[in-house]
Amino acid sequence: MSIALVFPGQGSQSVGMGRSLHEAYPESRAVFDEVDEALGEKLSTLIFEGPEDRLTLTENAQPALMAVSLAAMRALESEGFAIDKAAYVAGHSLGEYSALAAVGAFSVADAAKLLRLRGRAMQAAVPAGEGAMAAILGLDAEAVAALCERAAEGDVCEPANDNGGGQIVVSGSAAAVARAVALAPSAGAKRAIPLPVSAPFHCSLMQPAAERMAEALAAATIAAPRVPVVSNVAAAPTRDPNEIRERLVRQVTGQVRWRECVEWLANAGVERLVEVGSGKVLSGLARRIDKRLDAVAIGTADAVREFAKG
Known part of the structure; x- marks a missing residue:
């Protein structure tokens, strides 16, 4: 069976995630230790004990989710699963960094440092209260793009995440996103839900963060990944370090084309998605994206053992 490994993004965090991996696998403990050392603080204590409001901060959630994903990956490897058994890897937003670290393009330490910087840069790009995001349910990508155009009125309102299953997240200026939410029912949406986020991610307002990440990624060491990485902004695979660098910069302001990424994987012959992390x-x-796909989530020691049984 052809499989792809996928790595979760922000919103999947929870206090206590990864604790069973830390307790059961020395290889997983080593990942948490490496992240703590790279960041110069005990992020692992925050992951395991909270408080939740601090873990949810973008600058903490991003490296924390990567740490748990890589801890799960190391546990899988210790049970005999080689990364080369995957045909492709992909990750949702920050999860793309987790995917890249899993296949050797980044070291764990470098991924942690880049995600800490990315979280801070994205948070700082727009003053608090000036940006917003909302989930639009029940419209296709073309209809949401048209809704954003109507709602913008000279402000920024753009599709940010096409998550599949009829869920597309829009991002931009607070006033424009509020207009999109108000207009959504008349456009045929089932629901429009404002999201409790701290900044308008994945839209053109993130340009200052993209510039900071361009500098950081230019100085970062990126090796050719052992497995092709299907990137968010292209919905297509690459193993070229320069292309990876360029796509990660574009990702800060660009749309997370998750539905298209998963469709690409299914059409490439992938039969099973293995979600690695929290x-x-x-x-x-x-x-919901493609009924041909089987899927399993692996984020605990028990799930690792179950998967290893085959």
Whole structure:
């Protein structure tokens, strides 16, 4: 069976995630230790004990989710699963960094440092209260793009995440996103839900963060990944370090084309998605995007052992 490994993004974090991996696998403990050392603080204590409001901060959630994903990956490897058994890897937003670290393009330490910087840069790009995001349910990508155009009125309102299953997130100026929410029912949407986020991610307002990440990624060491990485902004695979660098910069302001990424994987012959890390968001979306796909989530020691049994 052809499989792809997928790595979750922000919103999948929860206090206590990864604790069973830390307790059961020395290889997983080593990942948490490496992240703590790279950041110069005990992020692992925040991951395991909270408080939740601090873990949810973008600058903490991003490296924390990567740490748990890589801890799960190392546990899988210790049970005999070689990364080369995957045909492709992909990750949702920050999860793309987790995917790249899993296949050797980044070291764990470098991924942690880049995600800490990315989280801070994205948070700082727009003053608090000036940006917003909302989930639009029940419209296709073309209809949401048209809705954003109507709602913008000279402000920024753009599709940010096409998550599949009829869920597309829009991002931009607070006033424009509020107009999109108000207009959504008349456009045929089932629901429009403002999201409790701290900044308008994945839209053109993130340009200052993209510039900071361009500098950081230019100085970062990126090796050719052992497995092709299907990137968010292209919905297509690459193993070229320069292309990876360029796509990660574009990702800050660009749309997360998750539905298209999963469709690409299914059309490339992938039969099973294995979500590696905290939560079950991506595995839950898989069959809603393409009914041919089987999916499983692996974020605990028990799930690793179960998967290893075959």
